[in-house]
Amino acid sequence: MGSQSGLSAFESLKYQGDRLADAVIADLVAGGRTGAVNEVLAQFRENDQPIPQDLPESVRQYLVDTDAPPWWADLDRVASAYEFFVDDGVHVASVLSFGAMVNCYAQPRPSRVLSLTHRLNQPHRRLSETSQFVLNMMGPEPFGSGGGFVPTIQKTRLIHAAVRYFVTRSGEWDVEADGVPLCQQDMLGALLIFSVQVIDGMRRMGIAVTEREAEDYYYVWRVTGAMLGIPPEAMPETLAAAQDLNAEVVEATYGPSAEGVELTRNLLRLYEDMVPGTAFDGVVSAMVRQVVTEEVADWLEVPRSRGWGRVVGAGVRVMRLLERSEDRSRTATAVLDKAGSLLLGGSVRTLTNGQSTALSIPADLREKWLAAGVCPVAPQRTP
Structure with a gap:
């Protein structure tokens, strides 16, 4: 997309919604059936679960039309990303939470949508839902039987469509001036933030990510993007092309906004509330400033903490040295492992603002993380 025509194609995404999901929401609102559908879909959680019978025809047809990955998806390649998730999935979630969420708020237009939508302008809910989305993606066969990723994607599309309907x-x-709220341009931007920029953020934190691992991770997101309704031709086929598009058009949209500052402040307050006591006040801001660029951190008014900034920076340098010497010290990775534990499961009650919703880790991944001593959720007890 380096050409002028490519940029024009990207700009045209600003006026594209999601035809399939948008039609479902319009039908449900017209029939006054949104509440009943929410109750049914709340029980629809597994890839291979039969579609509930007591759904309106428009919803049933939508679930049928969106229940499989695109024809071009190489599921063996998707599965190859699993070993990366086994080794570094907790770190992926940590960097996504500390960096990608904040980078999303550096985009003024999507931040305005979040501020206008009360449900999405709740950091505990958004972080919990984003964490669950990524955890479902980390399963050994996220699009196959036994997982819960496909229903998660389908519900996410409907949520986005509902936001478009009511904000519009x-x-x-x-x-006419701002484009469609949560348009396909915003969706593609979020995909690149959660894929390309997470890899960049991990490397900035001193986590070694091979080119093959990075390519596989991006590929899973590309397949996921197609299932989310993003036009496949809009998503670069290679990581290198995705990195170019990210730098050329996504990061170019970054800038300061009152909404972005407010959203970031609320998110940082949530993170700090998850860390007991006051001894570690400032470490969250220092972690965010390590993962995002200094310009983005300044735009979003992420506080500076000189002392914790030095500590985090020193930790990153140590991790880089240990990565190069192929000595993955438990001490060096403890900070990120602890961050992943907090963000993915150690404080589920805080994440959901006291509600009983719990995050679910794919069983096979949970077993391997437990064996490695990095599982963020304790093993489930049998009655």
């Missing part, structure tokens, strides 16, 4: 009709959004 709120009287506070100008489609």
Whole structure:
């Protein structure tokens, strides 16, 4: 997409929604059936679970039409990313939480959508839902039987469509000037933030990621993006091309906004509340500043902590040295492992604002993380 025509194609995504999901939401609102559908879909959690019978035809057809990965998806290649998740999945989640979430808030237009949507302007809920989405993606066969990723994707598309429907009709959004809320341009931008920028953030934290691992991780996101409704032709085929597009058009949209500052402040407050006491006040901001660029951190008014900044920076240098010497010290990785434990499961009650919702780790991945001593959720007890 380095050409002018490529940039024009990217700009055109600003006015594209999701035809399939948008039609379902319009039908449900017209029939006044959104509440009943929510109750049914709450029980629809497994890839191979039969579609519930007591659903409107529009919803049933949507679930049929969106239940399989695209024809071009190489599921063996998807499965090859699993070993990367076994080794570094906790770190993926940590960097996604400390960096990718904040980078999303550096985009003024999507941040405005989040601020206009009360449900999404709740950091505990958004972090919990994003964490669960990524955990479902980390299973050994995320699109196959036994997982729960496909229903998660299908529900996510419907949530986005509902946001588009109500924000467009709120009287506070100008489609002609601002494009469609949560448009395909925003979706592609988020995909690149959660894929390309997570890899960059991991490397910035001193985590070694091979080119093959990075390619496989991006590929899983590319298949996921197609299932989320992003036009396949809009997503670069290779990681290198995705990195170019990210630098050329996604990071170019970054800038300061009142909404982005507020969203970031709320997210940082949530993280700090998850760490007991006050001894570690400032470490969260220092971690964020290590993962995102200094310019983004300044735009979003991420506080500076000179002392913790030095500690985090020193830890990163140690980790890089140990990675190069192929000595994965438990001491060096303890900070990120602890961050992953907090963000993925150690404080589920905090994440969900006291609600009983719990994050579910794919069973095979949970077993391997437990064996390695990095599982963020304790093993489930049998009655």
